[in-house]
Amino acid sequence: RPPRAQRQWNHIAAAAGADCRDALKQSGARFQALPDVAKPNKKGCGIPHGVLLTRGPTGIVYSPPLQVDCSLALRLADIERVIQEEAETHLGSPIARISTLGSYACREVVGRMRRWSEGLSEHSFGNAFDISRFSPKRGRAISVLRDYVLYGSDPTTREGRFLRGVTRRLRAEGAAARVLGPDFDASHRDHLHVDCGTPRWY
Numbered sequence: 001r002p003p004r005a006q007r008q009w010n011h012i013a014a015a016a017g018a019d020c021r022d023a024l025k026q027s028g029a030r031f032q033a034l035p036d037v038a039k040p041n042k043k044g045c046g047i048p049h050g051v052l053l054t055r056g057p058t059g060i061v062y063s064p065p066l067q068v069d070c071s072l073a074l075r076l077a078d079i080e081r082v083i084q085e086e087a088e089t090h091l092g093s094p095i096a097r098i099s100t101l102g103s104y105a106c107r108e109v110v111g112r113m114r115r116w117s118e119g120l121s122e123h124s125f126g127n128a129f130d131i132s133r134f135s136p137k138r139g140r141a142i143s144v145l146r147d148y149v150l151y152g153s154d155p156t157t158r159e160g161r162f163l164r165g166v167t168r169r170l171r172a173e174g175a176a177a178r179v180l181g182p183d184f185d186a187s188h189r190d191h192l193h194v195d196c197g198t199p200r201w202y
Contacts, residue, residue, distance in 0.1 A: 005044045005120045011198045012069050012125050017049030020070035027077050030055040034067070045106035047126035056080045061097045062129075067104040069126040072196045078175040079194065083134070086165040090158045091136050099133035099141075101191050122178075128195035134162070144181065145190035151183045167192065 017036050024031060034050030049070040055061050058080040066073065080095075087095045104126040109119065122128035135141040140159070147159035155161045163181075170179045180193040 003119075005040070005124075008120065008122065008125055008127070008198055009040055009044075009046075009048070012071055012127055013048035015049060015071045017070060020049055020074055021051065024051065024070055024074050027057040027074070028059075029053055029057050029073060029076065031073065041106070043106050043124075044120055045124040047104055050104075050126055058084050058094070060084075060095055063097055063099055066100065066129050067126060068129060072127050072129075075176065075196050078173075079170065082169045082173065082175055083166055086162050086169065087134070087136060090162040090165060091139060091142075093136040093138040095134050096137045097135040098131055099135070101130040101132045103129040122195040122197040127197055128193060130191040130193050132191045144192055148182045163192075170194070 021031075021033055031051040031053040034047065034052060037046040037048055037050070040046045047067070047069050051066075051068065051070050051073050053062060053066040053068065053073050053076075057077045060080055060083070084094050087093060102123065105121070105123045107121055107124060109121045131144065133141050133143050142159045142162055144163065147157065148163050149155035149160040155164050167179050167181055170176050176194045177196045177198075178193070180188050181191070182189045
């Protein structure tokens, strides 16, 4: 069968770029369309149907903007729904801004996952983004590094309960394929990695 990187590319490139961007526009997201890429570059990286997204469907502003494939951007409606519902439950205020540590980056998998998944990260295809901070309209910003409580302990603050609720529901409800955080390994101690990759890592 094709190498894993090629399977990753095929998984993302299968969507129709124009149809995806039309649906993304209808969702209410604000974005700039990037030129389509027909094949990976020499390193195996690239975004088939890229967008530069500044605001998601529920009004969340991404800072810096997300440079991702349209197929991932379209999943933000479900991802943000979970985030906003958990914000209402635990914070009493909707999330206005998400601070990101990165989206598209041509690089290999890092951290513990390298044991099972040698090769390119989902970031290499614009199919992942990293969240470091959630800022509600009212109240203190929630920092993954400061407020995340590792599994095995119950969070006692509203910020910790919000982060626990978001990660638990995103994983359980399938809004994203994977959500990796501080409970996964040290390389994710300060952010939540969210991706919509292939069903298996290898």
